[in-house]
Amino acid sequence: MKSVEFDKTNAVCGALFVAIGLFFGFESLDLELGTAFRMGPGYFPFLLACALVLLGGIILFQAFRVEHEGIGPIAWRGLFFILPSAIFFGLTIRGLGFVPSLFLTAFIASFASSRMTPILAILLSAGLTVFSVLVFEYGLGLPFRTFGPWLGF
Amino acid sequence: MDLFNNLALGFSTATSLANLFFCLIGVLLGTLIGVLPGIGATATIAMLLPITFQLEPVSSLIMLAGIYYGAQYGGSTTAILINMPGESSSAVTAIDGYQMARKGRAGAALAIAALGSFFAGTVSTFLVAIFAPPLTKIALQFGAAEYFSLMVVGLVSSIALASGSIIKALAMVVLGLLLGLVGTDIYSGTPRFTLGIREYSDGLNFVAVAVGVFGIAEILRNLEGEKNRTVLMSKVSGLLPTKADFKEMFAPVLRGTAIGSALGILPGGGAILAAFASYTVEKRVSKKPEEFGHGAIAGVAGPESANNAGAQTSFIPLLTLGIPANPVMALMVGAMIIQGIVPGPNVATEQPALFWGIIASMWIGNLMLVVLNLPLIGLWVKLLTIPYYVLFPIIMAFCSIGVYSVNSNVFDLYAVAFFGFIGYVLVKLRCEPAPLLLGFVLGPLLEENLRRAMILSRGDPTTFLTRPISATLLVIALGVLVIVLLPSVRKKREEVFQDEE
Structure with missing residues (x-):
């Protein structure tokens, strides 16, 4: 049964991770990247930011496949x-x-x-x-x- | 025998009047916190961390360790009496312990839990004493590449043990690593991700992040649906187990101790997994599996021994390698660093009194717990009747004082509010906070060792694979990741965590 429903929690979660990843990614581009031999201050954070965007993307993508229970009450x-x-x-x-x-x-x-x-x-x-x-x-x-x-x- | 000399040194350190006193305080505070559902050991240690800075390093670490295993004890009391785990590691105990309590055997259940824990604590303390020194010798040969790979193993295992989606846990680790990098770059002195706020140039305060993500987020979650707690009984009687009980608990305690000790050593492992594993094993080997869920003694004795053994042996990676196996150990690393001790293999040789003192204090602390807790049960039961809305303003006040007193930086308090919010949002999005905290602690170390390894190898990334120890560790990490992602294991894992909820 196909439906347009998707897991909102995961969608929000994925989008959040992508956004945070992009923020850190752009911030690290302002720093010196350096080379793999002598890494600058931006090298490792940039790699991590890319990984975070990728992971966030996967979560976002998966959100469209399954439906889940909602977020529940918020305090x-x-x-x-x-x-x-x-x-x-x-x-x-x-x-x-x-x-x-x-x-x-x-x-x-x-x-x-x-x-x-x-x-x-x-x-x-x-x-x-x-x-x-x-x-x-x-x-x-x-x-x-x-x-x-x-x-x- | 070196072992005995070392243990003698440890006991003479741990039995000094001051250290006995702080061990007692730690154990009492830990039990208190463990008994109260809603505040976990991680949040408590985060809150109390600043208070210990005024103490001697040994005393402060002894007290923190006391809080940790005290909380394991206290958690089981709550689990048995109100069917609500005070600590996540006693979730399993609630299954059969509460049923025993309903049958009027609460006293026996509590005693079995306490005695099983004490036995496991004794054995695993000796295991720490036996295995820690040879491991530090291996660890001394570690270079930057090995440290990097070892931390990767730790981070990957923390993913394996987080409940819920693996991808999310991975993302949480990466986010934690990134947050750990906030502050001044050690090589070039460039400020990173500080948003121009000078107060953050030393990095985000670890205590503030921990209190926010664990403490505040936890309070908010508890405020969602306020429920009344009902205490099963106000008076607990019949503490002493019968002879038949002893006979029935003997084998499960032994098995639980073995399982717990083994799982506790794994980086990222620890008490929670040990308890679940033990329960599963007991159910399988039992002659009367139908009793499980209806007050089986083995269902209390096994997991309780396992979680206590796991709690103790998780000190092994911390003391020998400086690698935290779980969030509580991450806090211990924070405490050591603030005390001016660099956690790692050098601690054992440079600070033998500290190293062995902590190990000896574990056993003393466990003894205190048995001696104190059985008579004090009545008091703990009374504590359970305190309503939550009285508790959390107190927690908030102590959190604020604690965080501020670390280095009198008001920006740390804003960080608490911010991370409390972030932590709550992430919990609502079904993300586990533990991998994030582990990533946060390991972030700077991971980067430093990566950069150093790359400089040493002149930019050749294969250095991680050509050095044997490093390669082995990376293979282990890969293995763990593959196993977790296997469909069959994944299903099993979901089942285990389903029980927890």
């Missing part, structure tokens, strides 16, 4: 809260300092779950901050500023 809420929490920590650790930055990071991350309530999130973040200050700042002596310059310290 939008998780993506929306978990990823920014790490970035937030990076943006504020120097400016706000360890305590406020960590508290807010944990607070933001908490809302990635639909079951979290605001009060529980505050309690959890506060407890976590106290614990981390004790363990990481005092216990292990990591050089963090407890409160940063943005807060006037």
Whole structure:
């Protein structure tokens, strides 16, 4: 039975690999390729990029032969809260300092779950901050500023 | 006897008060993490890696090793009690272990798993001690070409053991290799693929990539469908197996240990495959195969011994050749490099106390696990009742602190978010992250040795085939690839991984 259906997951996957391969390939062409005897900085990456494009192409091609189950549910809420929490920590650790930055990071991350309530999130973040200050700042002596310059310290 | 002198040195290193303490901490943390489903050993070690930088090299590696085999133990507890593997390597244990628990024999199942693991751990520790030194002697003869070929073997085996499409796993390896090349080229000093960001000129931070691809992606996956976990029983009783149990577990434990030890040594191999292989063997040799799936003791004892033995012997390629056999070992390489130790055959001769100390600590750690875990079962069971939505903000906070403290580079945190996203996308596209991480670690080494080999041979690529050791290794790599691609093996492999899911 012929059908026009194809495996969307694999198609996306193959296309992604081809795109990444092309990116690395073009980037390495800007670098000196050199010869097989004395390889330049671009030689090995260029070979790898070509391989990646080829493999991505095969995956893409195979995607049109079989049909598969879909991608399944996507954790939008998780993506929306978990990823920014790490970035937030990076943006504020120097400016706000360890305590406020960590508290807010944990607070933001908490809302990635639909079951979290605001009060529980505050309690959890506060407890976590106290614990981390004790363990990481005092216990292990990591050089963090407890409160940063943005807060006037 | 050299072996005994060396072991004596190892034990005197490992039994210093500080090292015993860190071994204990590692083992406890590992069990804790192993018990909690949703965070694997790889993610944990990635998270805790930065904390160990403040410690002595020996202590930090002992602690990391403790986390690793502690997690194997903890994983089986979860598998038996809630039918959900805490670690992927205990997926098999869940099949029969959970059935035993349902019949009210949870205590016996847990004890069998613990005792089997301890026996396997003891035997395989000795195997490491016996086989590591002669292998380092061979490894000392390795030149650039041999190292290149050996890494190819490692990468190919990691493909063979990844679940899902082989082409995808290959692509993941290549992607990992490319990501590993980000940073300054060692020969010419040219920055590569840094997108003009100066902070990435030292390369992408290994911890950031590992935390992102394993830790964050795992959290996101768990957030997809939040389910309630039900713990089978809040009180576990009847810990001691009966005499009949002991009789029934004896042979499977021996076979499991042998299978696990052999498979653990293979680069790219390890605990997961060992557990599956052991289960298959036990089912085949059993006089009562119909019991499997309904609480067979052999189905718990065999795989549990095998995964622990595999976990230990996977240290052999790391300690002798500096080649990581699995993602956890890749993290150990990262830890060693940050501590200023170049992993490879020289470790045994230059740092005998470190080398033998780690080996001795494995046995001590396994002993601690048996002594601690059986009485502490009640505590671990309580931990299982912590809901996931309380756990992951904690994980996020520790990840952030950990990654930042490696070298106080805020760009590493952006890399975590980025790789978390990439990791999640790749998981959704049914790609395994393990080959990517292995590629990432081996990328720079692979390139360096390739370039060096080519310079030494004056640009003649046949050097990889004319040097006997290198040629043998490449033949092995080719063999593995051919076998995996054979239609019959491919089908079998799909079946094995089907069970896992």
